[in-house]
Amino acid sequence: VLLMLLLLVALPVQAGDKLHPLVEVPRLLKNADAPDVVLLDIQPLAYYQQVHLSGALSAPFEQWRSTPSQGLRGMLPPIVQLEGLLSRLGVTTRDRVIIVSTGLDAGDMAAAARVFWTLKVLGHDQVAILNGGLNAVASDENAAQWLTNVTASRPVSHYQAKPNLSLLADAAATQAARKRGELLVDARSDAEFLGIHVGDAGERPGTLPGARNPPFDWLTENGSGQMLRPARLRTLLAAVGIDPAVPQVHFCHTGNRAALTWFASYALLGNEQARLYDASMLEWAARADLPMERRVQF
Numbered sequence: 001v002l003l004m005l006l007l008l009v010a011l012p013v014q015a016g017d018k019l020h021p022l023v024e025v026p027r028l029l030k031n032a033d034a035p036d037v038v039l040l041d042i043q044p045l046a047y048y049q050q051v052h053l054s055g056a057l058s059a060p061f062e063q064w065r066s067t068p069s070q071g072l073r074g075m076l077p078p079i080v081q082l083e084g085l086l087s088r089l090g091v092t093t094r095d096r097v098i099i100v101s102t103g104l105d106a107g108d109m110a111a112a113a114r115v116f117w118t119l120k121v122l123g124h125d126q127v128a129i130l131n132g133g134l135n136a137v138a139s140d141e142n143a144a145q146w147l148t149n150v151t152a153s154r155p156v157s158h159y160q161a162k163p164n165l166s167l168l169a170d171a172a173a174t175q176a177a178r179k180r181g182e183l184l185v186d187a188r189s190d191a192e193f194l195g196i197h198v199g200d201a202g203e204r205p206g207t208l209p210g211a212r213n214p215p216f217d218w219l220t221e222n223g224s225g226q227m228l229r230p231a232r233l234r235t236l237l238a239a240v241g242i243d244p245a246v247p248q249v250h251f252c253h254t255g256n257r258a259a260l261t262w263f264a265s266y267a268l269l270g271n272e273q274a275r276l277y278d279a280s281m282l283e284w285a286a287r288a289d290l291p292m293e294r295r296v297q298f
Contacts, residue, residue, distance in 0.1 A: 042101050051134065074255060185265075189215050246271075
């Protein structure tokens, strides 16, 4: 019974209906039969073992990123590796997947958005994020009772991706987009954007020439785990010169914070021309052959 109630985080409640990309806790309170909904809890395993939504599967965020041989940490893992992860979890391509983070702040929502992006790259159509994550559940007196520490599992599946690499940008694609005059969205802090701070030693300070800068935590309510509504997102983006409807490449330091600005454009504002630069400034700022713009000179 508890699991059936939890399946109501999907906005539509009938099995097979399309998921809205951002779902709300109050749907926990409705009755519906939706056996194809899978909750993926991306907390560290130690936190999952303490508390999670009843029926949620443990899929720690660290499993969704990898460090390839060239040393660019936090990259998209090989497709076959992700297929293995989803198969072990028991997820099928027909399932509606809802990603659950701790939800304490914008960083947690960015991690959820990164997993959302990864599943979209795999070609998984039915994906959503629980707005506010576990923190929103714990804050709702009518829903907090559905928290548990009982481990959940599903039978092993055979997940076969249908990759959609159009959502992924590398350095060459980002450089080409820049030369075409496409919008470049820097999701880092304003200090990093202006060239006051750098992410790693050896990186050149600054940003990509012509980039716009909505720091990723602006996209949530006061930096919390609750996303701004679409109308407010449009107002915010317009304030920094971003047209949410045009082709754009989102970047940050390692492609994590930028997942949240990408999610806002792609999923909440409907821009299918939005892409995420996976390696982001960790790669770009370390390469002397790629142009940089520093707005504050010391």
